Amino acid sequence: NDHSAGSVKVPRNFRLLEELEEGQKGVGDGTVSWGLEDDEDMTLTRWRGMIIGPPRTIYENRMYSLRVECGPKYPETPPFVRFVTKINLNGVHNSNGVVDMRAVSSLAKWQNSYSIRVVLQELRRLMMCKENMKLPQPPEGQIYSN
Amino acid sequence: MAENSGTDPAVERSAEENAATSGTIIMVTVKTPKDKEEIAISEDASVSQFKEEISKRFKAKQDQLVLIFAGKILKDGDTLSQHGIKDGLTVHLVIKTAQKATGASSSAGSSTSGTSQVNSGTANTASPGPAVNLGTSQGSGPSPATSQPASLFTGFGDLSSLANLGMGSANFMELQQQMQRQLMSNPEMLSQIMENPLVQNMMSNPDLMRQMIMANPQMQQLMERNPEISHMLNNPELMRQTMELARNPAMMQEMMRNQDRALSNLESIPGGYNALRRMYTDIQEPMFSAAREQFGNNPFSALGVNADSPGAQPSRTENREPLPNPWGPPDTTSAATGTTTTSSTSSTTPSVSNPLGISSSSLGNGIFNSPGMQSLMQQISENPQLMQNMLSAPYMRSMMQSLAQNPEVASQVRSSPAAGTNPAQQQLMQQMLQMFAGGSASSQTPEVRFQQQLEQLSAMGFINREANLQALIATGGDINAAIERLLGSQPS
Numbered sequence: 001n002d003h004s005a006g007s008v009k010v011p012r013n014f015r016l017l018e019e020l021e022e023g024q025k026g027v028g029d030g031t032v033s034w035g036l037e038d039d040e041d042m043t044l045t046r047w048r049g050m051i052i053g054p055p056r057t058i059y060e061n062r063m064y065s066l067r068v069e070c071g072p073k074y075p076e077t078p079p080f081v082r083f084v085t086k087i088n089l090n091g092v093h094n095s096n097g098v099v100d101m102r103a104v105s106s107l108a109k110w111q112n113s114y115s116i117r118v119v120l121q122e123l124r125r126l127m128m129c130k131e132n133m134k135l136p137q138p139p140e141g142q143i144y145s146n
Numbered sequence: 147m148a149e150n151s152g153t154d155p156a157v158e159r160s161a162e163e164n165a166a167t168s169g170t171i172i173m174v175t176v177k178t179p180k181d182k183e184e185i186a187i188s189e190d191a192s193v194s195q196f197k198e199e200i201s202k203r204f205k206a207k208q209d210q211l212v213l214i215f216a217g218k219i220l221k222d223g224d225t226l227s228q229h230g231i232k233d234g235l236t237v238h239l240v241i242k243t244a245q246k247a248t249g250a251s252s253s254a255g256s257s258t259s260g261t262s263q264v265n266s267g268t269a270n271t272a273s274p275g276p277a278v279n280l281g282t283s284q285g286s287g288p289s290p291a292t293s294q295p296a297s298l299f300t301g302f303g304d305l306s307s308l309a310n311l312g313m314g315s316a317n318f319m320e321l322q323q324q325m326q327r328q329l330m331s332n333p334e335m336l337s338q339i340m341e342n343p344l345v346q347n348m349m350s351n352p353d354l355m356r357q358m359i360m361a362n363p364q365m366q367q368l369m370e371r372n373p374e375i376s377h378m379l380n381n382p383e384l385m386r387q388t389m390e391l392a393r394n395p396a397m398m399q400e401m402m403r404n405q406d407r408a409l410s411n412l413e414s415i416p417g418g419y420n421a422l423r424r425m426y427t428d429i430q431e432p433m434f435s436a437a438r439e440q441f442g443n444n445p446f447s448a449l450g451v452n453a454d455s456p457g458a459q460p461s462r463t464e465n466r467e468p469l470p471n472p473w474g475p476p477d478t479t480s481a482a483t484g485t486t487t488t489s490s491t492s493s494t495t496p497s498v499s500n501p502l503g504i505s506s507s508s509l510g511n512g513i514f515n516s517p518g519m520q521s522l523m524q525q526i527s528e529n530p531q532l533m534q535n536m537l538s539a540p541y542m543r544s545m546m547q548s549l550a551q552n553p554e555v556a557s558q559v560r561s562s563p564a565a566g567t568n569p570a571q572q573q574l575m576q577q578m579l580q581m582f583a584g585g586s587a588s589s590q591t592p593e594v595r596f597q598q599q600l601e602q603l604s605a606m607g608f609i610n611r612e613a614n615l616q617a618l619i620a621t622g623g624d625i626n627a628a629i630e631r632l633l634g635s636q637p638s
Contacts, residue, residue, distance in 0.1 A: 023216050026236025030177040033238045035216015039230050048217035052179070052240055061242060063212060063219065 009112065015075055016044040019116050032120035034068065045070055047079075049120045057133040059087075062140055066099075066123075068116050078110040081119055086142040088135045089127060097144040099123065172233035174226070176200055176213075178241065187226065189233070194222040196237075206241045214238040592619045599625050608632055 023034040031054070037046040049066035053059030064087055069080040083089075083097035091103035101107045106122040107114070126132060170189045174196075175182060185199050193213065201208040213220040215229050215237045231237060593600070596618040602625055603614045613632060621627035 020216075024230070024232075024235045026175060026177050026238060030179050030182075030238050033214040033217050035218060035230075050214045050217045050219065050238070052214075052238075063214070063240060065219070066217070 010075065012070075012072070012074055013044060015115075016070060020044070022117065028117055028121070032117065032124060034116045034120060037067070047116055049081075049116060051120055051124045051127075054124055054128050057127055058135060058137055059127045059133075062137075065143075066120070068119065070116070075112045075114065078107065078114070079116065079119065081123075082144075084143050086138040086144060088137050089123075089132055090129075090135075091126065095144075172226075172231075174231060174233070175236040176203075176239045177236050178204070178239045189227060191226055192222070193220045193224045193226065196220075196226060197222065200239065204239070204241065210242045212240040212242060214240065596623055599623055599628065603628065603632075 019034070020036060022028075026033070031052045033050040034047055036044065037048045047068040047070065049068050051064040051066065053062040053064065063085070065084040067082050067084055071077060071080065078101050081099040081101065083092055083099065086097065088094070091100050092098070093100065101110065104122060104126055106125070107119060171186050172189045173184050173186055175184050181204070183200075183203050185196070185203060187196050187199055194208070197208050197211050197213065200206075200211055200213075204211075215231055215235075218229065220229060220237070592615060596615065599618050600611065600614055603618075604611065606629070608614050608629070610632075614628070617628035617631040618625075621631060
């Protein structure tokens with residue numbers, strides 16, 4: 001088992017319930033939101049995220065919907081993240097919106113202290129990078145077909 | 147219904163309001179990136195009811211509100227309970243400012259629509275088209291009722307008219323024309339194309355542009371005939387400037403304004419003022435009407451059209467006048483025929499502000515030395531019929547004359563390389579020079595200038611001095627032409 005220095009291994013469901021509550025309470029600065037895809041999902045696997053496009057970037061005023069899947073080994077292993085709303089962003093596959101976590105420097109080295117909120121916030125910060133903030137975007141509201 | 151003042155009483159009031167719908171009131175926090183408000187709402191309420199409250203509290207229109215809870219957007223028809231929104235939970239709010247990124251491009255589209263004609267003069271391939279423009283469209287010019295569909299397009303498009311003279315295939319030409327037509331009729335499309343970063347990238351690469359241009363076989367042929375064009379292509383400064391212009395309609399307008407100013411500087415030349423005035427009234431009006439006819443929307447209308455008032459105050463016209471192309475088709479005497487002939491040559495108009503067509507320092511100079519002019523000369527000399535047509539067209543005469551008023555131009559013409567490349571061209575130049583010689587003293591009245599010719603005419607038996615003078619003026623002092631004119635208009 002991997003132990004990052006000084007961090008406790010947190011049971012998955014416990015952690016996810018915490019994240020659920022945080023999502024409902026709007027913890028954070030209000031620029032990202034997350035919650036269960038289906039409230040009846042007892043496995044707490046499928047989540048929905050929302051990122052509000054940061055101001056002074058080409059993503060401004062847009063809302064990006066994402067799907068986050070927390071596997072059985074979460075949070076030891078990173079979740080599977082993909083954009084539902086079409087976006088042109090480095091690290092996101094153009095064809096299906098899948099986020100390549102290794103391409104996002106802040107998420108490449110996943111820590112078990114990271115959470116869905118962290119993922120969403122880091123992706124939002126990614127939109128503010130020079131290399132991304134002016135990328136031409138598809139028309140608003142388009143979603144990936146799969 | 148009570149007004150919500152946004153403080154505690156609001157809670158009670160909205161509680162009362164919602165009493166009809168349900169029992170339990172819950173407190174939901176609504177959070178924006180900047181703000182946070184607690185709103186009391188019935189737990190059974192719909193999202194749109196919730197939005198109503200929010201719109202009051204946040205002073206925003208309901209349709210500007212986007213609510214997000216737990217990573218999902220709340221739709222108006224949903225209920226709060228559907229999403230699991232309970233007391234003490236937080237909902238995220240985004241207030242849309244109704245700005246659209248595409249708004250910029252569509253407004254850019256409309257602002258370029260006026261100048262899109264001009265734009266396309268150098269756009270599309272950003273080739274040094276206007277020069278080609280001049281050459282090719284002039285080439286097919288004199289043939290009346292031309293079917294050139296606003297061939298402002300440079301390079302490929304206009305080269306298609308060259309095809310009329312026997313080069314290239316008809317199909318290719320048609321294709322080009324179609325494309326032109328489409329683009330011309332849809333400035334929005336043009337601006338979209340221009341805005342496409344791919345196009346912009348392409349156009350900002352002078353090497354690539356040059357390659358593209360040179361790859362066109364028609365262009366190559368043209369270049370063989372006119373080495374000036376290849377010089378121009380190889381001048382990176384010029385290319386860059388042209389491409390800048392094509393890319394940036396605002397810059398194009400600015401350049402035109404610069405030309406305006408340069409023109410108004412001509413005022414200071416002795417006799418220049420008169421020349422300018424004459425030029426404007428002689429050229430501007432028919433040009434505008436021709437341009438308008440052909441293109442539908444007059445690209446220069448925004449720049450101050452006095453087209454409908456002949457003899458408009460010169461001071462006004464000079465300031466706002468777009469640069470008239472002296473080689474464009476002015477037609478004072480016969481507006482009717484003028485328009486058909488101008489329709490083909492008026493397409494040269496947009497090229498006017500192109501650095502290739504005219505340099506801001508000397509109007510006439512640039513025109514004569516421009517590659518387009520050269521190619522025009524060449525074509526004309528190769529096709530004697532063309533030359534005849536051109537020379538006999540009345541507009542040509544008056545145009546020459548106006549130019550003749552400007553002594554600078556006359557000297558330029560004499561020394562212009564265009565004069566000497568080809569015996570036929572030389573002949574043409576001679577004739578033009580004659581006319582110029584006839585009108586080079588700008589301060590003299592026509593009577594004085596044509597003194598000699600008038601005497602000759604009366605000796606020949608043309609006793610109507612008035613008519614003689616008119617004819618001489620129109621032909622720029624060319625006796626033979628004047629005679630033809632007189633014979634044509636008089637029954638005896």
